[in-house]
Amino acid sequence: MVVSVLIVDDHALFRSGVRAELDGRVDVVGDAGTVEQAVELIASKEPDVVLLDVHMPDGGGVEVIRRSGSGPSAPRFLALSVSDDPKDVIAVIRAGARGYVTKTITGDELVDAIERVDGGDAVFSPRLAGFVLDAFNAPIEPDVDTLTPREHEVIQHIARGYLYKEIAQRLGISVKTVEAHVSSVLRKLQLSTRHELTTWAWERFETPKRGKGAL
Numbered sequence: 001m002v003v004s005v006l007i008v009d010d011h012a013l014f015r016s017g018v019r020a021e022l023d024g025r026v027d028v029v030g031d032a033g034t035v036e037q038a039v040e041l042i043a044s045k046e047p048d049v050v051l052l053d054v055h056m057p058d059g060g061g062v063e064v065i066r067r068s069g070s071g072p073s074a075p076r077f078l079a080l081s082v083s084d085d086p087k088d089v090i091a092v093i094r095a096g097a098r099g100y101v102t103k104t105i106t107g108d109e110l111v112d113a114i115e116r117v118d119g120g121d122a123v124f125s126p127r128l129a130g131f132v133l134d135a136f137n138a139p140i141e142p143d144v145d146t147l148t149p150r151e152h153e154v155i156q157h158i159a160r161g162y163l164y165k166e167i168a169q170r171l172g173i174s175v176k177t178v179e180a181h182v183s184s185v186l187r188k189l190q191l192s193t194r195h196e197l198t199t200w201a202w203e204r205f206e207t208p209k210r211g212k213g214a215l
Helices: 010-023 036-045 060-068 087-094 108-120 126-137 148-161 166-172 174-188 194-215
Strands: 006-007 027-032 049-052 078-080 099-102
Touching: 006 010, 006 036, 006 108, 010 027, 010 108, 027 036, 036 049, 049 060, 049 108, 060 078, 060 087, 078 087, 078 108, 087 099, 099 108, 099 126, 108 166, 148 166, 148 174, 148 194, 174 194
Parallel strands: 006 027, 006 049, 049 078, 078 099
Antiparallel strands: none
16 A cells, blocks of 8 residues: 655745655655644645654644644654754654654655654664664653642642642642642653652752752
8 A cells, every 4th residue: 555645844845856756656645834734734634654844934843743643543754854953853753753864865765764654663864863762761851841830839848748638728729629730740740659759859849958958
């Protein structure tokens, strides 16, 4: 079965060139020059693979994946970019792309990459593979910037050893509200249990204070 492909890039000339290169080798079902166009075409055409530029004026590849990368009919994404900056590579892979190749790739190599990504493989230009391995072998720092001020207050109290009932009394909220905040924090920080949260919160909020006091 021929792989269906959607090309997403904000340069029309480049899209035309890729179309010409892939003609007769895969089924190019369309091309898009903006995030909005890409999202609409992904929904209507349901391509197997989306060739995705990383940088576009209205959000780029990460935004396309964020808006179209889930659901039973979601395509596989293969980044095709002029950039070989490790930050770009890691950002689009973390968003959900299955591969990342640069625009120096040949037509034969691109067709091979598309077919491999469609088959479930992860595909990277040789010098980019090391960036990905290093990044995913390194511990990920939870994104605390996503926490609300109230969630910060709750985990600071947890770090100090207060029970849910005590936290509720101190903050003037219900126990159920405290539980809801804890559940939200666990999800945002990708933690599984209150014990993990307590350990994380204690290390972040209390250990530095105790370290200063010991000087």
